[in-house]
Amino acid sequence: MPLTLNNIAKQGEHGSTMMPVIQGVGRAAIEIAAVLRGAVFRGALGGAGSENVQGEQQQLLDVLSDEIFLDEMRSTGFVCAVGSEEQEELLVIEEYSHADYLVLVDPLDGSSNLDVDGPVGTIFSIVKRKTANADRPHVSDTLQSGREVIAAGYVLYGPSTMLVCSVGEGVDGYTFNPSTARFELSHGNMRIPETGGYYSVNESNADQWADNMGAKLENLKAETGLGMRYVGAMVADMHRTILKGGVFLYPADSKNTTGKLRLLYEAIPMGFIMEQAGGKSMSSDGVAVLDLQPEALHQRVPVYLGSTTKVDILLG
Ligand code: AHG
Ligand code: MN
Ligand code: MN
Numbered sequence: 178m179p180l181t182l183n184n185i186a187k188q189g190e191h192g193s194t195m196m197p198v199i200q201g202v203g204r205a206a207i208e209i210a211a212v213l214r215g216a217v218f219r220g221a222l223g224g225a226g227s228e229n230v231q232g233e234q235q236q237l238l239d240v241l242s243d244e245i246f247l248d249e250m251r252s253t254g255f256v257c258a259v260g261s262e263e264q265e266e267l268l269v270i271e272e273y274s275h276a277d278y279l280v281l282v283d284p285l286d287g288s289s290n291l292d293v294d295g296p297v298g299t300i301f302s303i304v305k306r307k308t309a310n311a312d313r314p315h316v317s318d319t320l321q322s323g324r325e326v327i328a329a330g331y332v333l334y335g336p337s338t339m340l341v342c343s344v345g346e347g348v349d350g351y352t353f354n355p356s357t358a359r360f361e362l363s364h365g366n367m368r369i370p371e372t373g374g375y376y377s378v379n380e381s382n383a384d385q386w387a388d389n390m391g392a393k394l395e396n397l398k399a400e401t402g403l404g405m406r407y408v409g410a411m412v413a414d415m416h417r418t419i420l421k422g423g424v425f426l427y428p429a430d431s432k433n434t435t436g437k438l439r440l441l442y443e444a445i446p447m448g449f450i451m452e453q454a455g456g457k458s459m460s461s462d463g464v465a466v467l468d469l470q471p472e473a474l475h476q477r478v479p480v481y482l483g484s485t486t487k488v489d490i491l492l493g
Contacts, residue, residue, distance in 0.1 A: 180362035182340070182351060189346040195328040197253050198278060198303055199342055203360050205249035206299060206332040206340055207353065209242045209285070213297070213334055222292050230265040230475055231439075236291055239263055242284035242299065256280050257306060258314035260474050262442055267316045267474065275310045278303055278327070279318050281442040286331075287410020298412025302329035302446035316474055319441060323458075323467030329446035331412045341367065341416065343453040348419070367419055369456040371484050374422025375406040377414045385430035388461060388479070397424070397491045411438065415447050415482065419454050424483030424491055429461065436460075436479035440471050444480050457481075457488040 182203050186196040216222050216238060225235040243263040250256040250270065257276040258269045262283045270276070283300040290297050305327055306318045330342030338353040340360050350364030376397060383391045397403065403423055408414050411425070418425045429436045438444050448458030448466035458466040459481040466480060481488055 179354075180365075182360050184349070184362060185342070185344060188344050191327050191344045192346070194255070194277075195303060195344045198250070198255050198280065199328065199330070199340075201249040201253040201256075202246075202299070202301055202330070202332070202342075203340055203351075204252070205246045206334075206338060206360075207358075208245045208249070209299065209332070210334050210338045210353070212241055212245070213238065213291075216291070229263050231262070235263065236285070236288045238291055239285045239288050243282075246282055246284045246299065250280050257310075258318065260316070260319045260441060262439060262475070265475075267314065267319060269314050274313055277305055277310065279306055279314060281319060281446070283439070283442040286412045286443070287408070290408070290410050296333060296335045296408055296410050296413040298334060298410055299332040300412060300443055300446050301331070302326050302442065302449065319474060320471040322470050323445040323449055326445060326449050326467075329449040331415070331446065331450070333412050333416050335413065339363070339416070341419075341450065343450055345453065348450055348454045364420075367454050369419045369451070369454045369484055370422035371486050372422060374403060374418065374424075374484060374487070376403045376423055376487075377405065377407050377418060377425040378427065379407060379409070380405070382428075382430045382432075385432065387429040387434070390426075390428040393491055393493060394426075396493070397487065400490050401487065403487070411443055411447065415451070418483050419451065419456070422484045422487070424481060424487040426481045426491070427479065428481075429479045433477060436477045438477060438480050440466075440469060440476045440478045441474060444478050445469075445471075447482060448480070451482045455485075456483055457485040459488055459492060463492070
């Protein structure tokens with residue numbers, strides 16, 4: 178009998194409380210995957226004609242994925258609020274405003290890949306509220322460092338749909354099995370290799386990078402001879418990095434002076450997964466991603482995530 182997401186309940190101190198929330202992520206993933214596969218027939222590709230708080234053009238599927246995810250978090254009964262890339266403010270789930278957990282989410286990551294049928298993802302992390310259950314959840318409940326994250330993970334919508342997650346007891350990958358219509362364990366105890374792999378970065382920004390990152394990357398290439406792969410969706414680039422080794426990076430540059438990726442729902446969840454898989458997750462000035470103290474819901478940071486030896490060579 179293959180292991181399903183129920184397997185999470187047996188994992189460590191938090192597995193039993195995190196299982197129903199991650200099962201909610203799984204339900205959302207199945208719905209989002211179905212919507213993605215039929216989007217072209219529903220005229221659901223393309224822009225929503227609106228900007229998100231990031232000042233980025235929202236895709237129709239960004240908005241739809243956000244609605245599906247929120248609805249499934251509500252259906253768990255354990256989530257009091259959601260902080261989403263697609264919502265300027267914290268979204269309180271009124272019927273469950275007394276519940277214990279908050280979820281941070283990038284409902285659709287890599288959405289620039291949608292109209293070219295490229296891989297996209299969903300990224301999430303789960304934290305326990307700091308405010309009293311009788312109080313109303315507050316954005317300050319989300320501003321917790323990665324060291325306080327209870328569970329995190331991502332969904333990769335590729336040739337198959339995978340849900341990769343951790344409750345602090347290592348990383349497991351579950352693949353959606355169409356014949357049983359559920360996620361089944363396919364990649365138990367994922368560990369990033371220290372040898373081989375690729376460097377993964379949008380090198381077209383190299384001449385604008387801060388922190389002398391152009392020279393540092395050239396040194397990494399010279400010292401390791403790594404090949405390069407870049408999909409342009411963090412979830413896909415990170416999933417390959419965990420399976421094959423190497424380093425994924427998005428430095429600060431003249432356009433994104435504090436980095437492009439968002440701390441709360443991209444860098445922290447992915448940094449948590451990377452550390453749980455035996456890798457390293459760094460931001461700028463020698464500070465680990467998970468040690469950063471968030472100050473705002475949509476704050477951006479530089480990220481350098483991957484095999485410990487490769488990250489150490491890169492950052493020197
Ligand atoms: P999102 O689609 O959620 O806004 O995220 C896009 C991010 C991330 O997925 C990816 O690593 C990065 O943007 C790619 O940026 P460039 O297109 O500038 O390389
Ligand atoms: Mn994203
Ligand atoms: Mn997104």
